[in-house]
Amino acid sequence: MRADMAAEATHTDTRTAVAGGARLLLSGVGMEFPQPHTGQTLTALEGIDLEVTPGEFIAIVGPSGCGKTTLLRLIAGMTAPTAGTIAVGDSTAASARTGFVFQQASLYPWRTVLRNVAFGMELRTRTPNRHERSRRAVRRQAQDLIRLVGLEGFEDYYPHQISGGMQQRANLARALAIAPELLLMDEPFSALDAQTREELQIELQRIAVQTNTTTVFVTHDIGEAVYLADRVVILTGRPGQVRKVLSCPTPRPRPLAYQVSDEFMALRNAAWELVHSN
């Protein structure tokens, strides 16, 4: 374990600004894409009904191409679904405060770690109060988040100067910086080496429990889904539909040893069967 990881464990009580999670409600959500040339449509998602309670951690798995990422983009309000509705708390997906952690290095290379974390806070839609958008206010808040994800001392580094794991920490801090009602993560650890992934899984659990943010986590790693989530949503192949929702009863955060427990094994095997039985 790296020394900066160990040092960071002492900063557990730094964050107070996170508002806590909202309820997420999907009813009959479907998505069709017009196909070029043929004039036909491709149905990516169909009839998705899902309720995520405040503070819950949901993982979405499914065969590749089943529309996991599409579903996440719909929840984020980046695209509108062609059928059904999505509600985040009292608002719609298009206006909700959602933090998004992307798979690849999506940090802005021209911004330092600190200013990347501050990005969401600088936006008018996120921070309507002009005073709170001021450089100083934003900087102070961003610093808190950087501490939370264990990146203290790297505020003024540019993304290419830090490792992939640290970049994803910064990504997570940026998502949390807007005090999201909903945290969406699209295979955030898939590009990391196994050891870094494990470290970040533990970190993410701690942060998710501490901030009590409703989280939707998309992954192709079934073990990761069972390890992290309260419930694992298994989608079918295209068009993506909810095949089954598995509950993982052990309270979070879970120790690494959970991954050798009977409950974990049983759930993972069950999920594996469901994903691969098409």
Place this chain on the structure above:
Amino acid sequence: MTTSRPAAPAPVPAASRRTRPLRPFGRRRGNRVSFWVGCASILGGLLLWQGATVVFHVNPLVLASPTQIAHAFAEMSSGGELTGHLTTSLRQFAVGFVIAGALGVLTGLLMGQFRYVRYATEPWVLALYATPSIGLAPLFIIWLGFGFAAKAFIVVLMAFFPVAINTLSGVESLAREWKDVAASYKANALERFVKVALPGSLPYIFTGLRLAVGRGLVGIVVADFFGAQKGLGFLILQGAQQFRTADVFVGTILLAALGVVLTTFLRTVERKVCPWRTDAS
């Protein structure tokens, strides 16, 4: 040079292993070597030139030797004649270049950000870029007179297109993830413009500006050819008409030096404005 860049924050010991050094040493040393080799090459070229004019008894009306050029340079600069030409041309260039840069960046960004702006302007930009627009210079002299305005305008016309077109490719090359982040954080159009499109395409903008320097300098010379009382282009034209080849070279060398200085200046500015690119090797 080493002190001008911001120092890295003292890294946590365990992390320094993971962090690349901010200033790769080899590259700096490489720069120094390339500088001296370049100097030696230019010096060698001048010596060959001088030697050839002496050995082959070249008529100075046809080709002036470096020493003759240096002599002409000294003569003109001591009389203050050269400063007059230089400042006239510089002023025309500066005004034209600034206008072209600002307009070019704005046009490129708008074309890249808004589809309909692009549909409407792209045929114009591409057609005019391909047009040898310098051929239109006499027209601008007719419209705007022999004075400052026409010359600055010709510089604008020459420098605008490389800036606009490079800015557009900068916006087009923005990583999809960068736009996704802005979209997922629900940035509005202005914020996406200012916080993503502009900084993300800065490297391309600087490439465009560097290309524009060369074209802008061509602009001032050619503009002078169609009527002027002062300016580096006028100096060259007059030198050629009076068979004073040394004068032609003085003007040309000054223009080349101007190009080098301005391009180097732009590189320095780029390094300041885009510090994240400097240490990406």
